[in-house]
Amino acid sequence: NAGVTQTPKFQVLKTGQSMTLQCAQDMNHNSMYWYRQDPGMGLRLIYYSASEGTTDKGEVPNGYNVSRLNKREFSLRLESAAPSQTSVYFCASSEGTSGKLEDYEQYFGPGTRLTVT
């Protein structure tokens, strides 16, 4: 099992450019998440998807859109990148339905380091 994979690993954009960050998981998890991590601020939830076909806003959704393409894949799109979106982006997944401990254990991808100039 690869777990959670993310592409690309690194990206440099100019202000105003758009791009899509890809995420896939092979653990048959129902819930998937996108976070951004800035120095000293921990992880902040951008969007999440509780199950295939549903998405919901997190703490910092402005400037982003998401697509839950199928159960495996959850993409994050920046339509018009801004320097404030320079960050490390993590995708994560969790079981999300059993009502057990497994629901709360999130598995993270390796991250995408994005710089917007």
Place this chain on the structure above:
Amino acid sequence: GQSLEQPSEVTAVEGAIVQINCTYQTSGFYGLSWYQQHDGGAPTFLSYNALDGLEETGRFSSFLSRSDSYGYLLLQELQMKDSASYFCAVTPDTGGFKTIFGAGTRLFVKA
């Protein structure tokens, strides 16, 4: 809303015991989680407390007191490889399994 507070840094000696505290303000939540993150790496899950009390997993233990709005992570027999950032997180009971993370505590283990 929800907020979590952790110390920004903790330093301890190899072989010692260290406790990382987490205080929170949240209207309601399913449980408190802890994650470890090494520099340049991804967060990895350590523990989850749904109920008050102590949960033990090897050298790591986690504690929750809902009445005190407080939890902690206890690391025993510290090793150099434990030098990392540690995040507490709550899962609000507002539906779904989204999680709110604290800003993290940087642990430095010295020889």
